[in-house]
Every structure is written in C-alpha cells, then in structure tokens.
Amino acid sequence: MSVDTQQVRMAQALREAGYRLTQPRLAVLQVLQENEAGLNPEEIHQLGKTLCPSLGLVTVYRTLDLLAELGLARRLHSEHQCHSYASARTDRHYLICERCHRVIEFPCHGLDELLESVRQHTGYTINEHLLELRGLCPDCQENQAVQRNA
Amino acid sequence: MSVDTQQVRMAQALREAGYRLTQPRLAVLQVLQENEAGLNPEEIHQLGKTLCPSLGLVTVYRTLDLLAELGLARRLHSEHQCHSYASARTDRHYLICERCHRVIEFPCHGLDELLESVRQHTGYTINEHLLELRGLCPDCQENQAVQRNA
DNA sequence: TCCTTGTTGAAAGAACTTTTCAATAAACTA
DNA sequence: TAGTTTATTGAAAAGTTCTTTCAACAAGGA
Ligand SMILES: [Mn+2]
Ligand SMILES: [Mn+2]
Ligand SMILES: [Zn+2]
Ligand SMILES: [Zn+2]
Numbered sequence: 001m002s003v004d005t006q007q008v009r010m011a012q013a014l015r016e017a018g019y020r021l022t023q024p025r026l027a028v029l030q031v032l033q034e035n036e037a038g039l040n041p042e043e044i045h046q047l048g049k050t051l052c053p054s055l056g057l058v059t060v061y062r063t064l065d066l067l068a069e070l071g072l073a074r075r076l077h078s079e080h081q082c083h084s085y086a087s088a089r090t091d092r093h094y095l096i097c098e099r100c101h102r103v104i105e106f107p108c109h110g111l112d113e114l115l116e117s118v119r120q121h122t123g124y125t126i127n128e129h130l131l132e133l134r135g136l137c138p139d140c141q142e143n144q145a146v147q148r149n150a
Numbered sequence: 151m152s153v154d155t156q157q158v159r160m161a162q163a164l165r166e167a168g169y170r171l172t173q174p175r176l177a178v179l180q181v182l183q184e185n186e187a188g189l190n191p192e193e194i195h196q197l198g199k200t201l202c203p204s205l206g207l208v209t210v211y212r213t214l215d216l217l218a219e220l221g222l223a224r225r226l227h228s229e230h231q232c233h234s235y236a237s238a239r240t241d242r243h244y245l246i247c248e249r250c251h252r253v254i255e256f257p258c259h260g261l262d263e264l265l266e267s268v269r270q271h272t273g274y275t276i277n278e279h280l281l282e283l284r285g286l287c288p289d290c291q292e293n294q295a296v297q298r299n300a
Numbered sequence: 301t302c303c304t305t306g307t308t309g310a311a312a313g314a315a316c317t318t319t320t321c322a323a324t325a326a327a328c329t330a
Numbered sequence: 331t332a333g334t335t336t337a338t339t340g341a342a343a344a345g346t347t348c349t350t351t352c353a354a355c356a357a358g359g360a
Pocket of ligand 4: 247249250252286287288289290291
C-alpha cells in the first residue's frame with residue numbers, strides 16, 4: 001500500500017535524524033498521513049487520541065514543530081484558520097477548496113521564469129516560495145450545481 | 151504626493167462603505183501606509199500611538215479586521231510571525247526578506263498559464279491565489295557580504 | 301533485563317485575541 | 331453652531347492558543 005510506504009518513509013526520516021520513534025509521534029504522523037486536508041493542532045489531537053489514547057496536546061505541538069523542521073509536515077496559512085498542518089510531499093504548492101477545506105498539492109511547473117523576472121526587477125535573491133491557490137474542488141462544484149437545481 | 155493620494159483613496163473607501171472616518175482608524179491607515187514591512191498588531195499599536203495617543207490595541211485589531219474586509223489591508227503569513235499586516239495594493243504577491251523581514255509586493259506576470267494547467271489537471275476552479283517568495287533583499291545581501299569579509 | 305536519557309502529559313504560565321460595556325466623538329439635523 | 335443620534339472607542343475581563351516546567355515514563359542500546 002502506498003500509504004504505508006509513505007509512513008515508513010517518514011518514520012525512517014525521524015530515526016535517521018536521531019529522534020526516537022514513539023507512539024505519540026507515530027500517531028501524529030499517521031493522522032497527517034490519512035488526512036489530505038489541513039488540520040489544526042487541536043484536530044490532530046482529537047484524531048490522534050484514537051490511535052494513542054494518552055496523546056497530549058502539548059506533544060502534538062512539539063511533534064508538529066519537529067516534523068516541520070525535518071520537512072515532513074508543512075504549515076498552511078489561510079484566512080479562516082491560521083496554523084494548520086499537512087503532510088509534506090515534495091513541493092509547497094497547495095490547492096485549497098474554499099467550501100470543504102480540502103487541501104491538495106500540485107506539481108508546479110512554469111514558475112521559474114516568473115521567479116527569474118522578479119529576481120532581476122527587485123535585486124532580491126529568492127530561496128523558497130509558497131503558492132496557495134483557492135477555489136472549488138470538483139465535488140463541491142457538483143454539490144453547488146445540485147443545490148441550485150433543487 | 152503619492153503617499154497622500156493613496157491614503158485619501160483608502161479613507162474614501164472607508165467612508166463609501168458607510169464607516170466613520172475616525173482618528174484611530176486614520177492612524178492605523180497611516181501606519182500601514184508608511185511602512186512597507188509587514189507589521190503585527192502590537193507594532194501597529196506602538197506606531198499608531200504617536201499619531202493618535204489614545205489609540206487602544208483593541209481598536210487596532212478591530213480596524214485591521216475592517217480594513218482586511220474592505221480589501222485595504224492584507225494579512226501576511228510567515229513561519230516566525232503569523233499575523234502581520236501590510237497595506238494592500240492591487241495584487242497578492244509578496245516578497246519577504248528572511249533577514250530584515252521587509253515585505254514588498256511585486257507585479258506578477260506569467261502565472262495565468264500555470265493556473266490554467268492546474269485547473270485542467272485537477273478539475274478545480276481557481277478563485278484567488280497567494281504567492282509568497284522568500285529570500286534576501288539587496289541591503290541584506292550586502293550586509294552579509296560585508297560581515298563575511300570582516 | 302537493566303540503564304541511560306530523550307520524551308511525555310499535566311499543570312502553570314505566557315502570549316495573543318475577542319467580548320463586554322460605559323464613555324466618547326463622528327456625522328447628520330435644525 | 332448647537333443638539334441629537336448612534337457608531338466607535340478604550341479598559342477590563344474573558345477566552346484562545348501556544349510554551350515552559352518538571353516529575354514520570356518508555357525507547358533503544360548495553
Ligand atoms: Mn496566518
Ligand atoms: Mn500562519
Ligand atoms: Zn470542496
Ligand atoms: Zn533584508
């Protein structure tokens with residue numbers, strides 16, 4: 001299963017960085033893994049407790065910091081909910097549904113020219129970027145159409 | 151003066167939306183106007199008090215909400231400081247210096263093709279986007295070079 | 301199995317943001 | 331300009347979110 005593979009990869013990364021592979025950390029990891037939506041610390045805590053009943057909210061915060069540092073999780077920013085997190089894949093390009101708040105990542109080709117042009121016009125060096133797109137996912141488009149006809 | 155023009159424009163927008171043009175609001179408006187950096191509510195409060203000594207922090211929060219709603223100010227999101235604000239120009243493209251935290255906006259050409267390609271691959275409709283670039287401003291690049299040679 | 305030490309969860313504390321409410325001042329009227 | 335109405339304000343209190351502290355615990359190596 002590809003989900004398990006991903007989780008093993010994340011667990012290994014933790015170990016390789018010298019951190020212990022604990023039940024609370026595995027729980028947070030798995031929650032992020034199983035939810036493509038951005039979840040906030042409290043939501044992750046609730047879901048995580050079903051996997052590791054003793055899990056404390058403090059540990060969720062600590063683990064999210066750790067995972068973000070290791071590049072295994074990403075902080076997301078949106079107007080209605082500030083610090084939510086998602087499992088990090090390879091890039092930093094998020095497509096967020098404004099209705100159901102589902103978050104997916106998309107491969108981002110064609111940004112390089114833009115970055116080069118900004119570099120030339122401003123004199124800034126550019127180290128990283130964040131591109132968030134906001135719109136409606138196919139499901140929500142359909143639901144909206146159905147509601148309109150009802 | 152272009153700064154004044156911009157400020158008048160913002161003040162008019164407030165009035166046209168049916169809100170009163172008060173001293174505290176003008177102070178917040180002017181602070182955002184005069185600082186291209188992203189400022190957090192507390193910083194805006196400190197600077198605003200020099201313009202309107204009675205200004206309270208609560209009013210800063212309220213005014214920032216209001217200005218964001220009217221599209222006159224924008225919330226910025228960065229790793230180390232979550233809710234900072236900047237005067238809103240026409241777009242949503244920020245270039246943030248990782249060292250001095252200066253924020254500038256840049257015109258963003260060439261994103262349309264990327265958006266269209268994402269639309270086709272995902273089936274999402276896309277309503278808005280946020281592009282944040284992170285790097286070093288020219289001043290900080292120079293300072294860094296100087297330090298290295300010292 | 302035992303030991304070492306990184307990790308945990310609860311409680312307390314700090315930081316940040318919102319609500320409440322009486323006093324104030326902006327805008328309109330006469 | 332003075333008077334009236336009502337949105338707005340600031341202080342205090344309350345509510346949230348996040349961090350620090352510290353004794354108990356458990357992961358991983360011996
Ligand atoms: Mn934010
Ligand atoms: Mn944020
Ligand atoms: Zn959706
Ligand atoms: Zn700089």
